[in-house]
Amino acid sequence: MKHHLFWPVTLLALLLLFNLLYDPSFFSIKIRDGRLYGSLIDILNFGAPLMLVAIGMTLVIATKGIDLSVGSIVAITGAMACMTISKGTDQNSLGLVAMAVIMALGLSLLLGLWNGFLVAGIGIQPIIATLILMVAGRGIAQLITNGQIITLNSGNYKYIGAGDLFRLPFSIFIVAVVFGAAVLLTRRTAIGMFIESVGNKPVASRLAGIRAKSVMIAAYLFCGLCAGIAGLILSSNVSSADGNNAGLWYELDAILAVVIGGTSLNGGRFYLAGTVIGALIIQTLTTTIYVINVSPEITLVVKAFVVLVVCLIQSESFRQAIVSRWKTRRYPAEKETTRHA
Template sequence: MSTATAVGPAKALTRYRLFWPAVVLAALLLANLAFTPDFLAVHVQGGHLYGSLIDILHFGAPLILVSLGMTLVIATGGIDLSVGSTVAIAGALACLHISKAADPGSLGTVLTAVGIALGTALALGLVNGVLVARIGVQPIIATLILMVAGRGVAQLITDGQIITVTSAPYQLIGGGYWLTAPFAILLSALVVLATALLTRSTALGLLLESVGGNPVASRLVGIRAMRLVALGYVFCALCAALAGLMISSNVSAADGNNAGLWIELDAILAVVLGGTSLGGGRFSIGGTVLGALIIQTLSTTVYTIGIPPETTLVFKAFVVIVVCLVQSPVFRAKLAARGIRARRTTRPQAVAPTKREVGA
């Protein structure tokens, strides 16, 4: 077998969209073994799964949901900066309703609270969608309005206080277990699976990519671009609301000031790490999930290896830059070209024969 034939499949594998995110995630997980030998161990205790891997999936579930919604918005050529505020508003509304209910522990009370949170998120997403698709406001401006105002609304709902609740059914959403696994993991996996089926088994994904790639051409061929754009923002808000319910139920409290703070930046970063283009036109659900897990694993690694809190953000920024460079095809091509030039310069040069040697 020739060298070119042997190298061919390897090069094809590196060009696969999910290859580099998977490699980075695996490298981060393996790096933790140097500090925690049983980092990859998963064990069952009291009928529940425990371990660092379970914690990464558990605490990363809200980020996966927010990143999932962000993916579809970015696929249409937009962006949503208001997801953090939506997270806070959803958690605040749910906890406020439960805290004022006559029977906080009843299933009906919890379902009503969840319905209020999701209904409000649907309205907020629709507002963003109308501002962007119908009125023509730039996405970053339209969602920035809700990002700023929504945080204030969340604090008005909580009256500037932390609302604590005691409700076993509500705690199940973010902190409970079902079928031995954290319910948050199962819920996020269900949403991811449903989204993947809708966008890849139907024409919806292709339509979203066409709108993000060329909105003018998509309208000319009869695609209802405005509705698709609005649908993306509504779905993103619903995903953020689910994340808000998870976060608040996990701690049995709602904090309008800190809940979901800066999660929009982590979500955008997760989407980019997963290979989705910020310019719109193409997206990857699996890549987004890997990107969110990379960020959560990085956060876990920071605490595991004992990095001082004041340097945590600097460490994360450095690792993220390295990850982005590793995933960049342009950077890898330039690095490979420089390596080839270096090998050529170090290769011994043949010495031309003299006239005397030629005559001899």
């Protein structure tokens, strides 16, 4: 029970079990047009952008930072890619789509560098530095799209978010590649140790010879890149870009996924696998709310309440306080005897 993945996995299993009891066909998977369909596949497919954003957020939080601008970066990159493709004579041109993807990801790296510069270079508090882009980012996305919803008719671009590979959504493989790269870089090299060191003791790590500023900038760069990829998946899945609503509140869901996965907001040790499970919990919860036909007006309230319960159950200090209080009520005589002794 003390393993960092125990509670996230347990909560995910309970959510899936509830859905199975409520709807026995929840686990059913069918093959249609050479592709797998079902609620479980939908959870993986629709949860892919959140998993990507949460993976990037994990490394930023591990440095004792925060990135509130990821939702805006999602909107900006989607808008940039769609606007680039829409101006081409042949929207289905593979070269045009590739250029749009490269430009969008390059812009996401630039935005991540901007956040890292404000935090590590100038020394602005992370919540303030990224709040600037969070607020301005929506305006930038609106400027790119001229305040309009850009629609596309590009099969090659749509494949990113709505295509399939080996009968599974292509977005799942994108997440797998990014997750694998993050694990290799942070667990098979010294980069992970540097990130945890900067998050735990930034001054001590600097005195030990670690370039703390470079590590922090790299974390924000990676977070921006993950948000950019998520923006491509979201916009390509619907073949459109909405600068005002794309990626809305993704920053909050990503932070919740990281916390549910066991990574502390105080920085230091981080758990990428726990983050992915946390993102799956949030997406499964969203799916569950729709399955049980909860009124749209109270959907966010229900979601917030469940996430609160999840975080409390996962908190070891909260569980210890509950157990201690239960023992006090169950054995009051022993407490009195101990006090007098």
